[in-house]
Amino acid sequence: MNYESDTFQDYESITIDELKEQTNNLLDRVTEKQHPLRVFMNDGKVLLLFPQDLLAPICDSNFRLILLSAMRYAMDRNTYMPIVVADYIKRHRQFLDDKFLVLATDDIRRQLEDYAECDPNSNLWRSLLDALKAEQEERATRQARKIRLCPVCGKPLEVMSITSNRHSPGGFDVIARCQNCHSNYEWFCDKDGGVTDIKEHFFG
Missing domain, CATH: 3.40.1620.10 (YefM-like domain)
Incomplete structure (x- = not known):
C-alpha cells in the first residue's frame, strides 16, 4: 500500500x-x-x-463522485496528477464499488476513443482500463461461481464450466452438475452480477 x-x-x-x-x-x-x-x-x-x-470519508456515497472527478480532471493533464490518480485507483480497485467501475471504464474508453492520439498519458489510461475491466470480470466470475443448490434434491451444484456469453458482453453462461442426482443445470450471470433462474441443461 x-x-x-x-x-x-x-x-x-x-x-x-x-x-x-x-x-x-x-x-x-x-x-x-x-x-x-x-x-x-x-x-x-x-x-x-x-x-x-x-471509515466514514471513504464509505460516503459521494466518495465515488469525488474519485471520478479527480480522474476526469487528470485526463489530458501533462503533470504528475494522471499517474497519481491512475495508480491510486488501480491499487484500490478491489475496494471500489461496481458503479464506480462502470462509470470509470466508460469515461476512460471515451477518452481513448476521442483523444488517444493527442493524450500524452494514453498508455497510462489504457493500463488502468485493462485493470478495471479485469476487476469487473473477476467479480462477475466470482458471482457466477457462487454455490447454488440443486432444485431437485437441494444439494450444492458443482460448476463445470463458465464461458463468456457472445450476446451479452461481460456476461457468463454457467453449467453445473449435481453429483447427487446426476442432473445438469445452466444459468446466466450478467456483468453486474445478476443471475437468471436455474434451468436444466442438456448436452449435445
Missing part, C-alpha cells in the same frame, strides 16, 4: 493477549473515546482496531 509509513505509529500498541484479557475495557476506549489501537498478533502481523466512524 502507498500510505505514509508512519500513519499509525502514534496509536497506542497492545498485544493480542492484552486484548483477550481486557476486551471490554479496550473496546470501550476504541468506540467511546475514538481511540484506535494497534494490535500485535503472535505471528508478527499487526491489526488496527478502530471505530467504524473512521
Whole structure:
C-alpha cells in the first residue's frame, strides 16, 4: 500500500493477549473515546482496531463522485496528477464499488476513443482500463461461481464450466452438475452480477 509509513505509529500498541484479557475495557476506549489501537498478533502481523466512524470519508456515497472527478480532471493533464490518480485507483480497485467501475471504464474508453492520439498519458489510461475491466470480470466470475443448490434434491451444484456469453458482453453462461442426482443445470450471470433462474441443461 502507498500510505505514509508512519500513519499509525502514534496509536497506542497492545498485544493480542492484552486484548483477550481486557476486551471490554479496550473496546470501550476504541468506540467511546475514538481511540484506535494497534494490535500485535503472535505471528508478527499487526491489526488496527478502530471505530467504524473512521471509515466514514471513504464509505460516503459521494466518495465515488469525488474519485471520478479527480480522474476526469487528470485526463489530458501533462503533470504528475494522471499517474497519481491512475495508480491510486488501480491499487484500490478491489475496494471500489461496481458503479464506480462502470462509470470509470466508460469515461476512460471515451477518452481513448476521442483523444488517444493527442493524450500524452494514453498508455497510462489504457493500463488502468485493462485493470478495471479485469476487476469487473473477476467479480462477475466470482458471482457466477457462487454455490447454488440443486432444485431437485437441494444439494450444492458443482460448476463445470463458465464461458463468456457472445450476446451479452461481460456476461457468463454457467453449467453445473449435481453429483447427487446426476442432473445438469445452466444459468446466466450478467456483468453486474445478476443471475437468471436455474434451468436444466442438456448436452449435445
